[in-house]
Amino acid sequence: MSGNLDAATVKLERRFLIDFPWEAARRIETLPTAETAPTLTRQPADVLAPLWRMLLPETAARLLKRLPDDLACALLGELRPGEALRVFNALKPADRERYLAALDPAIADDLKRLGDFPEGSAGRLMITDIAQFRSTMTAKQALAALRRARAKTARSLFLVDEDNRLTGKVGIQDLAVADPAAKLADIATPVLAYVSPLTPQEEVADLLEQHRLVDLPVVDHDGQLMGVVQHTTLIGALQADASVDIQTMVGASKDERALSKPLFAVRKRLPWLQINLLTAFMAA
Structure with a gap:
């Protein structure tokens, strides 16, 4: 039975x-x-x-x-x-x-x-293991979900509809002071900017600065949320690129580090040294 x-x-x-x-x-x-x-x-x-x-x-x-x-x-x-x-x-x-x-x-x-995704694109920079929420959820339910997810780095809660398309966001501070019974839809704000995973990191930086954002959502061609580029992640990537540019400009290899062996550094810099010597002789 x-x-x-x-x-x-x-x-x-x-x-x-x-x-x-x-x-x-x-x-x-x-x-x-x-x-x-x-x-x-x-x-x-x-x-x-x-x-x-x-x-x-x-x-x-x-x-x-x-x-x-x-x-x-x-x-x-x-x-x-x-x-x-x-x-x-x-x-x-x-x-x-x-x-x-x-x-x-x-x-x-x-x-x-x-x-x-290509190097230097939003897809390479984005964090994908982010918590997404429904606008019908209450503040109490959202806080419980955040605790379960242990989302320590979250600055905003991103809301999606029944097709998982991005519809809005709720700041963590707004969530913390909201009535536990309040719907997320009632405390949400519009998403001011978003990018595709192929957007260059320079454009991502411009949008973050223009709208004074700490995180920028990345969506696919259907408007579905794929991830978030955080301001701190982008700054780290831009600083790394700047360091490489400066190194190569002065003749150092982009693979060279402060503790690289002397022979490695000489081998990488030798072509530049030869060019510098040649131009010096020509000038003399």
């Missing part, structure tokens, strides 16, 4: 996930992962895929790790590459490597290609 009841429960859960993925996602996002994972592991990948498209990336990533590896890989294969990348970006690097090794090679190659 209990076996028949379990089978009926699984069928009902499957029907709900197929017919109401948006409602299921909203409910799952408010529950602990340990409570929802056992229910989801009993469903096939094609049933879970519509739900995963609706989940916040952080929730989707946490639940993915709770699934058996074969089911998780099958689920990633059911998602479109951009959707799978959104979940992938919310995983820790070690988890990404584990799934890439287990995935179908064609799918793994697609994910690697999509995630390989």
